[in-house]
Amino acid sequence: MSFRGRLAIALVTLVLVAQAVSWLAVNQTLDENAWREANERLSAGRLVVEKQLQQRSQQLEQSARLLAADFGFRGAVATGDRATIGSMAVNHGARIGSDRFWILDLEGQVSFSMAGGDDELGRDFAKLLQDADANGATSRFTTIDGAPLQVVLVPVMAPQLSGWAVLGFTLDEALARQLRELTGLDVSIVPVGGSDVGSSASSSLPLTCFAALLDQGMPDPSRGIIRHSLDEHQFLTLRNDLAEVALLLHLDRDGVLENVYQLRAELAVIAALTLAGSLFIALLMTRTVTRPLQQLVAAAKRIGRGDYSQPVPVERDDEVGSLALTLEQMRSGIAERERTIAHQAFHDALTGLPNRSKAQQELRRHLQHASEAGHSLALLLVDLDRFKEINDSLGHEVGDQVLIQTAKRLGERFDEENQVARFGGDEFLLMLPRTRIRQAQQAADELVSMLAEPLAAADMQMLLDVSIGIAIYPEHGKDPAALLARADIALYDAKSQHRRWSCYEPGRDAGQRDKLTLANDLRGALGRNELLLHFQPKLDLHRGAVSHAEALLRWEHPTRGFISPDLFIPLAEQTGRIRELTRWVLVTAVRQIAQWQEGGHHVGAAVNLSALDLMDDGLPELVQQLLSQHQIDPPLLVLEVTESAVMRDADYGMAMLHRLRSLGVKLAIDDYGTGYSSLSYLKQLPVHEIKIDKSFVMNLTSDSDDAVIVRSTVELGHNMGLKVVAEGVENDAALELLRRFGCDYAQGYWISRPLPAAAMTQWLQEQQPKPEAVHA
Amino acid sequence: MVDGAGKPVAEAVVSLHPLDAPAPDRDTQLHNIEQQGLRFVPHVSVIGVGDQVNFPNQDPVRHHIYSFSKPRPLEIKLYSGLPASPLDFPSPGVVVLGCNIHDWMLGFILVLDTPWWSLTDGGGIAAQSAAPPGRYRVQVWHSRQPATAPPQTREVVLPLAADEVFTLQLAPPPDLDPPALGMGG
Ligand SMILES: [Cu+2]
Numbered sequence: 001m002s003f004r005g006r007l008a009i010a011l012v013t014l015v016l017v018a019q020a021v022s023w024l025a026v027n028q029t030l031d032e033n034a035w036r037e038a039n040e041r042l043s044a045g046r047l048v049v050e051k052q053l054q055q056r057s058q059q060l061e062q063s064a065r066l067l068a069a070d071f072g073f074r075g076a077v078a079t080g081d082r083a084t085i086g087s088m089a090v091n092h093g094a095r096i097g098s099d100r101f102w103i104l105d106l107e108g109q110v111s112f113s114m115a116g117g118d119d120e121l122g123r124d125f126a127k128l129l130q131d132a133d134a135n136g137a138t139s140r141f142t143t144i145d146g147a148p149l150q151v152v153l154v155p156v157m158a159p160q161l162s163g164w165a166v167l168g169f170t171l172d173e174a175l176a177r178q179l180r181e182l183t184g185l186d187v188s189i190v191p192v193g194g195s196d197v198g199s200s201a202s203s204s205l206p207l208t209c210f211a212a213l214l215d216q217g218m219p220d221p222s223r224g225i226i227r228h229s230l231d232e233h234q235f236l237t238l239r240n241d242l243a244e245v246a247l248l249l250h251l252d253r254d255g256v257l258e259n260v261y262q263l264r265a266e267l268a269v270i271a272a273l274t275l276a277g278s279l280f281i282a283l284l285m286t287r288t289v290t291r292p293l294q295q296l297v298a299a300a301k302r303i304g305r306g307d308y309s310q311p312v313p314v315e316r317d318d319e320v321g322s323l324a325l326t327l328e329q330m331r332s333g334i335a336e337r338e339r340t341i342a343h344q345a346f347h348d349a350l351t352g353l354p355n356r357s358k359a360q361q362e363l364r365r366h367l368q369h370a371s372e373a374g375h376s377l378a379l380l381l382v383d384l385d386r387f388k389e390i391n392d393s394l395g396h397e398v399g400d401q402v403l404i405q406t407a408k409r410l411g412e413r414f415d416e417e418n419q420v421a422r423f424g425g426d427e428f429l430l431m432l433p434r435t436r437i438r439q440a441q442q443a444a445d446e447l448v449s450m451l452a453e454p455l456a457a458a459d460m461q462m463l464l465d466v467s468i469g470i471a472i473y474p475e476h477g478k479d480p481a482a483l484l485a486r487a488d489i490a491l492y493d494a495k496s497q498h499r500r501w502s503c504y505e506p507g508r509d510a511g512q513r514d515k516l517t518l519a520n521d522l523r524g525a526l527g528r529n530e531l532l533l534h535f536q537p538k539l540d541l542h543r544g545a546v547s548h549a550e551a552l553l554r555w556e557h558p559t560r561g562f563i564s565p566d567l568f569i570p571l572a573e574q575t576g577r578i579r580e581l582t583r584w585v586l587v588t589a590v591r592q593i594a595q596w597q598e599g600g601h602h603v604g605a606a607v608n609l610s611a612l613d614l615m616d617d618g619l620p621e622l623v624q625q626l627l628s629q630h631q632i633d634p635p636l637l638v639l640e641v642t643e644s645a646v647m648r649d650a651d652y653g654m655a656m657l658h659r660l661r662s663l664g665v666k667l668a669i670d671d672y673g674t675g676y677s678s679l680s681y682l683k684q685l686p687v688h689e690i691k692i693d694k695s696f697v698m699n700l701t702s703d704s705d706d707a708v709i710v711r712s713t714v715e716l717g718h719n720m721g722l723k724v725v726a727e728g729v730e731n732d733a734a735l736e737l738l739r740r741f742g743c744d745y746a747q748g749y750w751i752s753r754p755l756p757a758a759a760m761t762q763w764l765q766e767q768q769p770k771p772e773a774v775h776a
Numbered sequence: 777m778v779d780g781a782g783k784p785v786a787e788a789v790v791s792l793h794p795l796d797a798p799a800p801d802r803d804t805q806l807h808n809i810e811q812q813g814l815r816f817v818p819h820v821s822v823i824g825v826g827d828q829v830n831f832p833n834q835d836p837v838r839h840h841i842y843s844f845s846k847p848r849p850l851e852i853k854l855y856s857g858l859p860a861s862p863l864d865f866p867s868p869g870v871v872v873l874g875c876n877i878h879d880w881m882l883g884f885i886l887v888l889d890t891p892w893w894s895l896t897d898g899g900g901i902a903a904q905s906a907a908p909p910g911r912y913r914v915q916v917w918h919s920r921q922p923a924t925a926p927p928q929t930r931e932v933v934l935p936l937a938a939d940e941v942f943t944l945q946l947a948p949p950p951d952l953d954p955p956a957l958g959m960g961g
Contacts, residue, residue: 071842071876078844106924158844159874159882160923 004290011282019275026267034260038251042225042238045183045249052182053242056169057139057150063096064154064167065137077103077165078158082112089114093167100149100168103156104129111163125166128153136161141242143191144168147200148245171245173202180204186250188213192241205250209233218246227253292320296327303327308335348422350400351407359421359429363480366419366431370473377473378435380444381487382410382451383495385465386647387426393650394460401457402464409450429487437472437503444468444501467494468501476504496570498674519571521557526584530556533588534754537763538606538725538747541739546767548604548638550747551589552754553581573610582613586626590637592757594630601764604636608670611645615652620659627663634664640691642670643682654685661686668725673709683720689744690717694728697748701733714741777900777916779946784900788918788944789822789886791893792904795911795931799890806862808832809873809883811839814954816873816883820919825889828862840876847871847887870917870927882950884919909934920946 067073067088076084089101093114103112108129128151131138136155143149148171156163169175171189179187188203188210203210209230219226221239228235234253239246292315299312312328314321346358354362363379370377384406391399403426410420410428423429432443447468454461469491477483486504494502525531535549555563572578589605596603613619627634639660646653646669661667667687674693682690692713696706710726717724726738729748738746755763777785793799804826810817812834823829833839833856842851847869852859854877865871865887873883892907912934917927921944928942 069879075842075844079846079849106922157874157879158872159879160872162844162923 002290003293004286007289008283008286011285012279015275015278015282019271019278023267023271027264030260030263034257038236038253038256039225041185041256042236042249042251045185045251046238046240046247048183049179049187049240049247049249050242052179053141053150057152059096060098060150060152060167060169061137061139061154063092063098064152064165067092067167068154068156068165073165074156074158074162077156078162080111085112086114096167097169098167099170100144100151100166102166102168104153104164104166106161106163108164125153125164128166129164132164136164141171141245143200143244145200146191148189148191148202150245171202173204176202176204183249186235186252188248188250190214190218190246190248192218192244192246203248205230209235213248219248221246292316292324296320296324299324299327299331303331303334306338308332308338348407351404351422353407353411353428354419354421356421356423359419359423359431360480360484362419362421363429363431363484366433367473367478367480367483370433371478375434376436376475378430378432378437378440378443379471379473379483379487380430380432380440380447381423381469381471381484381491382428382430382447383467383469383491384426385467385495386644389644389647389650390462392652393647394457398457398460402455402462405455405457406451406464410447413447413450429484435472437470437475440470440472441501441503444470448500466500467491469494470501470503472504476506496566515567515571518557518563518568519575519577522555522568522571522575522577525555525557526580528558530558531581531584532556532756533585533592534756535592535605535760536747536754537603537752537760537767538745539751541735541743541746546603546764547745548606548636549760550606550640550754551585551592551608553585554754569610573612576612578610578612579616582607582609582616582619583622586622590626590630590632593632593636595757596761596764597632599761599765601761602636603764604638604666606638606640606668609639609641609645611642611648611653614641614645614656615649619656620663623660623665624663627665635666638666638668638689640668640670642674643672646685657686673713687722689723689725691725691727691747692743694748697726697728697734697738698730700726700737701731707737710738710743711741714738714743718742777896777902777942777944779944782943784896784898785918785944785946786896786898786900787820788896788900788902788916788942789820789888789893790896790902790904790942791888791890791915791917792907792932792934793890793913793915794907795913797910802891804828804864806830809885810834811841811875811881814878814881815952816881819882819952820884820886822886822888822893822895823865824891825868825887826864826866827887828864829885830858830862832858837877839878839881841873841881842876843871843873843885845869845871848885872923878954880950880952880954882952886917907934914940916942916944918944918946920949922947 070088072084073088075081076088085103089112093099093101101114102110102125104125105111108126110125128138128140128142131140132153132155137153139150139152141148141150144151149168150171151166151168153164153166155161156165176187176189179185186204188201188205190201201214203213205213212230216228216230219228219237219239221241225236225238228237236251236253236256238249240249241247295313299310302310308331312324312331314324314328316324346354346361348355366377369375384402387399387402390402403422406428407420407422410430414420414430414432419431421429421431430443432440435443448466451464451466455464456462469487469489471477471483471487471490473483476486490502490504493505494500532554534552534554536552537546538548538550539545540547553565553569555565555568557563569578572581585607589607593603593605609619623637623639626632627637641653641657646657657667666689669682669685669687669690671693672690673696690713692710696709696713699706700710701707714724723744725745725747726743727747729735729738729746729750731750734748735746735750752763777788777790779785802824805824805828807821807823807827807829809821809829810832814835814837821829831841831852838854838856840852840854843849847867848863848865848871850863850871865885868887868889871885871887873881873885875881892904894902894904896902910933912932914930914932915927916929921927925945928944930940930942932940
């Protein structure tokens, strides 16, 4: 049984017992009251009856005395005038209600009886005479011929005692009724000790009850009030003996108890109401007592199910309250631990941001919301540029600092709704609900400028560049995977196009797929001889002769034709195929130098090295081997690297440059001006020349800013002992300007577009006779 | 004359009634029974047959004297002073007098047909010397003897050889005092 049930039963039992006890007590009091009332009524009735009979007795005596004092009566008695006596007795008896009348002679013998008859004469009233007082009078309850009678005896003086007059009242039913009128009690008058009581007794009781009483016999007078049943009626009877007459006073028990019954019925109603009320209160109490427990049970079950979110209600000060408090502390403790665990599972330990899996989870949630509400959702994939370089050159601690600071900035900029997650090593994902393309682009701009603020990490001020790929739901995809893939594509576009951010362009997926097939095709391109080198001459402005030609890799795809190096070189870098390609280019270029030498052209070749090539440990050995194999003068081979390629792993890259330089080959910094290397850093690089990026050179004649840059770069390079190469020379004016600036070499369409090896050889032969033209 | 306890009884009337010859004639006499102090005075009167009795009322109140006795029932209603005429008593016997107004008033008139009677003295002795010798009926009467009991009689021959002794059963003396006087006394 439940605690509540037991409690309810205990309370209800208590209430029932209390009710029963009070019921019994009240009942007993009622019974006592009823008994006492009966007693009082009977006793009072007896007094009334006695008084009444006494009154009658006095009345009778007075009447008798009056009669006895009557002169005529006295004369009649004294002279034995029976006729006169008779007439007077009738007259007198009628007046006072006396129905029996006798005259006794001096001997005590009846000398006259109103009833007449000879048997009356000579009747002995000796007993009555014995009781006569000093005045010769007496009254008595007696029986005459078995009939109960109240008699009065008075002497008749004429003037001496001449006889006695005896007056009698019959104690009959009329009297009993009269007494009942007075007392409210039934009265029975029964002669004592008579043989045939029934005929002479009388009563106000109903006949059947009276008959039952006579059948039962007279109650013992010493027993006081008795209870008995007369013809199925309950009576309380008090017997009172008056000489030879027994007076019985009967109280109808039902009559007395009527009030009690009524009271009892009222009490029963009250008790029932009280009981119902008590039960209700008891149930309420058990409810209030057990409800907190049930709440605790519910709370404990919730915790058991692993739902720690709802606090345990603690509303009380008692034991239940402290239990609830303990449970609540347990719950909050578990909830806290669970939150921590969940947090660790779903958050990045370093930045505290949601991790990748959490981000994907959140993305699903955001998408769900967006699709339900019909909103848009912008995905911004933020990538830190050159983070690997920072990590490699400045250490992981600085890298971590950069990540933490970046995360902090992002977190401060975007509120909870716009969620930020760390999606990869140096990738952050932003989910901006209700954001369309334009707003996303604005956000990207904001992000770029915000993150471009100098960053303090490890006591250094750092400048950070980011690339951002943007994809919008629902325009760019409906499911998380597609959206993420497209944000990634956009990011790739941004990086490859050197833009800060890029929005996904529909259809780019196809290009991406192209890239994949292209990457696959690239794998067999070398074997199928689809790759070849074009050469673009580099003019020595001082000598007016071509000193080198930059070897540029070309891919003749069997079905798609010419593939731009901008397209497949990054592919090769991404797929790790670049080393293979670079080695092939080196081999081919060096062989070409050798061929040119055989043809009488002292022209070198420049080969581009990627960042991955700088990490190719076997590269210096290969170069050494090729140079010696073809007996090539090392300075004829120029190796070009970009600043970023070196910075990819600065230490390693630097070491590699030193090893290559020690071979005697020339080293050049390619695309100078697009990177961010400080000059002091550049100074440390063991290179011989820098190649100014063609973007500066192409507008050289139209943009004075670019001219300043080019000029100062030339001067700077010269100051540092470097040769300066200008790429992208597309007109004569530019060439002239470069010459004026003192630039050492020039390269561009104005001199020659990149040509296949044979054409290049041809071009070299054509150039030899007209060096003047070049000078002009 | 003694009572039940053997004590001498005074004021008993002892009369001699000749058995062999009629009683001698005599002159009628007039007696007075006064009502004085709400009493009959004298309480007991002995008169001869044919005598007359006057009932003068000496009291300031009226009386209503009566007798239901057979020898001479009488009734004199509410009078004061002397009644119109005296009453005669032609028959022998005891006449008990009462007053209808004052119940305690009691008087006796003993009417005798003989002149020879006497009252016992304090020693209970009555003597008679006037009657000639002969046979007599001796009658003894006392006012306190029970009404139901007739006077005792006895035959004697005069002169007596010895004293005759009578024993009487007597009621206690009646209270003849008027209640008011009695209360006053
Ligand atoms: Cu009088």
